[in-house]
Structure formats: C-alpha cells, structure tokens
Amino acid sequence: MAADASAAPPAMAGPKGPLADFWDSFSENRGAVAGLVLLVLIALLAIFADLVAPYSPIEQFREFSKAPPVWEDGGTWRFVLGTDALGRDMLSRLIHGARVSLFIGLSVMVVSVTIGIVLGLAAAFAGGLFDTIVMRIMDLIIAVPSLVLAILVVAILGPSLTNTIVAVTVVYLPRYVRLVRASALAEIGKDYVTAARTVGVGRIRLMFVTVLPNCLAPLIVQAALGVSDAILEAAALGFLGLGAQPPIPEWGSMLADSREFIRSDPWIVTLPGLAILFTVVSINLMGDGLRDAFDPKLKRS
C-alpha cells in the first residue's frame, strides 16, 4: 500500500509541494493509512447514517426482541446484527452511534482547540499575573483525575449529550492551553517575531498571523489524538449513565443497557464495544502517522 502511494504522485520532477511531501511521509506508515481508510469509512457511515441504516435507531420491533445476529442460530437477514432488548435493530443503532460519537469527539476538539489557542496565546503574550492565573487553573484541572472531573461537571449540569461535550472539553482543555503556550513562548524569542514587532505589526495580528501558524504542527497531532480520547471519555460517561440519555444510540450507554444480557445474549454487549474500539484505534493510528509526518525527529522511533 505504501509503495503504491509514494509512487503515485507525479511530483518527482521539480521540488515537491509541502502537501505531497507530507503525504509521502504520512503514507510511509502503513498503519496510519489503514487508520485513515477505516476512519473515512466510519465517517461516511456517520454522515449518511439516515441512508445507510436499514431502520430508524429508535424503532422498536417488539416481537423480535433480542434476535441474534445472522450467523447465530435463529438469526435472520432482516436484522443482520440482531436486535437489543427492546427489539431495536443493532446495525442501525451502531451506525447512528457513529454519528453521535464522532459528533462528540469533533465538538470537544473544536471547542477545546479554539479556547486553547486563545488562552494559550494570551498567556504567552501577556505573561505576568494573567499567565500565572491561567496556568494555575490548568494545573488544577489536571490534578483532578479526568473521569472524576467529568463526573463532577455532569453532576452539576445534569446528564445530557451537550453536557457530556462540556464536561469532556473542560477535562481536555489544559493540554491545548499548555501546548499552545509552550510553542508560542518558544517562537516569541525568535528573530522573525522581533522583526515583525519592529515593523509595527499589531498585537492581535502578531499572535494569530505571525506566531500561531508556527505552532500548528504539534497542535494538529494533539487535536487528532484528542478526538479519540474524547470519544472514549464520552463513552465512559455514557456507560456510567451520566452521558447521552436514552433513546439516543450512544455506544457507551448501549453497553450500559446491555450489561444484564452478558450471559444470555452476548452480541448486545460485544458489538457497541467493538465499534468504540475500531473508531478509537483508527484515529490513534492516523494520529501516529500525523506525528511521524510532522516531526521528522520523532520519526521511526
């Protein structure tokens, strides 16, 4: 797979563009390409869930409650992956669950990256008391174990899909703030920043246009890996009954509902977990590839 990809771009003549160069490094890592392919597939399923899924995720076929998947005795093609205790089609719920999980993961990432950039840059540029206060708050958030903090936030706000996003965002915010602040501090001392400042570039422009683009590489890697962490964390909250509420087909809460059928109907337990695992593995594989491609120093170690 890697050989095909690196031979394909006709960029051999002349210097390569940064994008082709990036793709070369990225596709060298076979795991990363596999992760990307799997992730694109899951994303397509999520986007076109309404078209792909055979049934509505909340439609109940009471007479087919706990039907086994098609390869087990008594399974039918009508419900390929079987049904849950309320007779809802597992396949449809899993496909729609991809939409819920990816939505949570991406929302958490977008919100925390945005706030992280603003707070991190502001802390790096302002320094002094503001910097100290922001960083101490981040230290505090880090001191509380992730899930415990998320539980506290949900306990205050009440369990729901939106509050899951809020809780997980709070938990993962410090990573981005610290990362942006550290890379901005490393850049601020450099000549090009001093030059821009001397020429009279305004503060906001200096922050977002001059410095920020040079801090992006590690941020992108962290953001990619952050999506998978957010999905896991949200699923854990769902499993504890503190996340998305029924009948939303969230993978973690599907697992929680199925705990009692662990002995009699194992597929109801197995499938949602596999869906979480596949999604998170594909994002992590892709993230590893991104890191290799962005940071030649870390490559192949």
Place this chain on the structure above:
Amino acid sequence: MFRYLLRRAALTLPTFVALMFITFVAIRLVPGDPVEVRTGERGISPERLAQFRHELGLDQPVWKQFLDYVWGILHGDFGTSLVTNAKVLNEFATLFPATIELSLSAMLFAVLIGVPAGTIAAVKRGSPFDHTVMGASVIGFSMPIFWWGLLLIMLVSERWGLTPVSGRLDLIKYYFEPTTGFLLIDSWMSDQKGAFLSALHHLVLPTIVLGTIPLAVIARITRSSMLEVLNEDYVRTARAKGLSPLRVIGLHALRNALIPVITSIGLQIGTLLAGAVLTETIFSWPGVGKWLIEGIGRRDYPALQGGIMLISSIVIFVNLGVDVLYGAINPRLRHGR
C-alpha cells in the same frame, strides 16, 4: 535541593486552595437541596427544617460557610455523608485500601509485562514480535476498559468459569477482621485456608482490566526509550568490551532506558484512579471509585465533595513526590528554570 523542594511545594499551595474553592462552589451549584435529601420527600415542620439548616451550617453567610469548610479540611474534617451520617474521611479511609490494592496490582502487572515486552521489541526492531507488541499497544491504548471488563467477565468468568464475577473475596466461606485493609495481606495473615487464594482469584480480572492502558503506555515508552539508548556510545563500548548481549541490554541499557518509564508511572496515577472508577463499577470492587459513583446516584453531595477533594489531593501530592524524586535524580531540572 531543599530550595527546589520548597519552591515546588509552594507551587502546589495555590492549586490546593483553588481546589477547595472549586469543590465548595461546585457542590452549591448542584441542583437539589441537601436538606431535602436528608429529610426525604414527605416534608417536615418548618422548625425541624430550620434546625437541620442550622446543623448543616446553611443559615450562615456563604463566606462564613467557605471558611468553615476550609477550617474543617485543615483539621481533617471532609464533611459528613448525608446518607450514612458517617464522616466522609472515615468512609474514604475504609474503602481506599481496596483501590490502592487494585491500582498497585494493575501497575505491577503493567510493568512486569510492559518493560520486558518493550525491551525485546526494541532489541528485535522490525521483527514480527516488534510489530505484534506495537499493534497490541495501539489496541490496548485505545481500549474502552469498561467494555474490556465486560468481555473478560463474559469469557473467563461466565463461559470458562475460571474467575469470580465480582467482589474482593468469597464472603460466604471466609471472614476475618480487616487489619490493614489490604485483603491479600489480611488473608495471608489469617489462619483460614484458601482465603488468600480466593482474594488473589478475585483480583485477577480487575487487575488485567485496569492494567491494560498503563501496560500499552509502558511497553511503548520502554521500546522508544530503549531504541534511543541502544545507539549511545556507552552501549557500543560495552558491546565492544565483549560483554554478553544479555548483560549489555539488561544492565547497561535498561537501567538508563527506564528513567522515562519511571516518570510515566508516577504521572499515570491520575489515569489509574480514573480507570479505577470504571473497573470498580464493573467488578463491584468496594473501593472509592465505586463509592463515588454511588454517591452521585444517592445525591450524597458532601460525600462527593469530600471524595473528589481527597482523590485530587492525593494526585497532587503524588505528582509533587514524583517531581521531587525526579529532581533528586536529575540535577539539571533542579538548577534550571
């Protein structure tokens, strides 16, 4: 060294104060009246209500309540559970050994498998073994451990009948007074045959579940750190001297490769405690994680507040300890900055 220690400790002080402030505010933001939880829904006379409010200090101004709260914590009073009426600190202290036992056991499992696996993968870089270890580590790192626990219960406990489904001990067969709270030690010291084995048996699956993510992390860090060390001059020198490969890797390289591994173990205490919440819930392991989740279900907010305060303080102090220890090992860190 002493100055470094002092400065590092001083840095945690504001964090600690802020933690008290936030747990205090958070519990007041929670919907639902604590008095209502205590009295139930049948309603009581206004006089009794006022008396309850007075007992809980809720008739005081907010700043006074906060100072009382801080004063209490400084004197070891982390509040009183609304449900059991017991001191939160006492409940926590009774349950905490179960969580420590599980966490230590999980960490031991992760280190005992992760370090050798990472080392061999680094030495045999590019081999099928290396690929297997790296592949398994990505999967382990991505594992939803609550599902992993259910899966293991389904296979190992239900289908093969090898391990018990839940709890720490076969309570029908064995009973002894807890002395240390660590069941492995208590059962070993008791004269009841089989109690130790029963405790060990109960520990197996929770250990694997909680240890999976640390195992994946440790195997990965060991491998990459080992790869770096293997390129160092002193390793080449040791090889050139004609030392056996086992001695070179086991003695010269591993010792240096383990430094980042040890740091990561210290930093994973937070991850471990968060994972304990899930693991204890799945296996009905009577530790602080399960207790915290039950506290939410029962709306026992003082227990929640005290529990979060205690768990976070432990994480802060362990991280402080790791930092200080690291400063002692690595002088560059001590004098720098």
